[in-house]
Amino acid sequence: xxxxxxGRVSQSATTAxxxxxxxxxxxxPQLFGRIxxxxxxxxxxxxxxxxxxxxxxxxxxxxxxxxxxxxGTLPTDPLVxxxxxxxxxxxxxxxxxxxxxxxxxxxxxxxxVYTAFVSSxxxxxxxxxxxxxxxILVAD
Numbered sequence: 553x554x555x556x557x558x559g560r561v562s563q564s565a566t567t568a569x570x571x572x573x574x575x576x577x578x579x580x581p582q583l584f585g586r587i588x589x590x591x592x593x594x595x596x597x598x599x600x601x602x603x604x605x606x607x608x609x610x611x612x613x614x615x616x617x618x619x620x621x622x623x624g625t626l627p628t629d630p631l632v633x634x635x636x637x638x639x640x641x642x643x644x645x646x647x648x649x650x651x652x653x654x655x656x657x658x659x660x661x662x663x664x665v666y667t668a669f670v671s672s673x674x675x676x677x678x679x680x681x682x683x684x685x686x687x688i689l690v691a692d
Contacts, residue, residue, distance in 0.1 A: 585685025611676025
């Protein structure tokens with residue numbers, strides 16, 4: 553059983569329809585959450601448990617929304633998680649996307665930074681809230 557080392561939350565919108573941030577570039581990751589986990593006291597095998605939610609209003613077209621999480625701050629940093637959800641033409645209400653990811657045995661540096669990005673394969677997608685991204689670090 554692991555020992556809790558640190559936990560952090562990044563929440564940019566707490567309620568539905570509280571923001572209106574368009575995704576303005578096709579297939580280009582847009583940051584929606586970042587956390588830094590302190591590793592002081594972590595020994596043995598470390599595990600980072602990540603989860604989050606994001607809500608988007610979709611254009612009236614077949615659209616794919618991709619959530620990507622990296623260990624670092626740039627979309628090109630080491631990939632921890634990526635998933636694409638495809639939505640049909642008939643969906644008009646905002647869509648809530650939830651995810652859960654793990655980073656098993658990451659390198660123990662003074663701080664582990666994780667960044668969550670969202671991208672769309674079509675223009676017209678708008679981030680509407682809620683949005684949150686959180687993680688905990690446990691170690692043996």
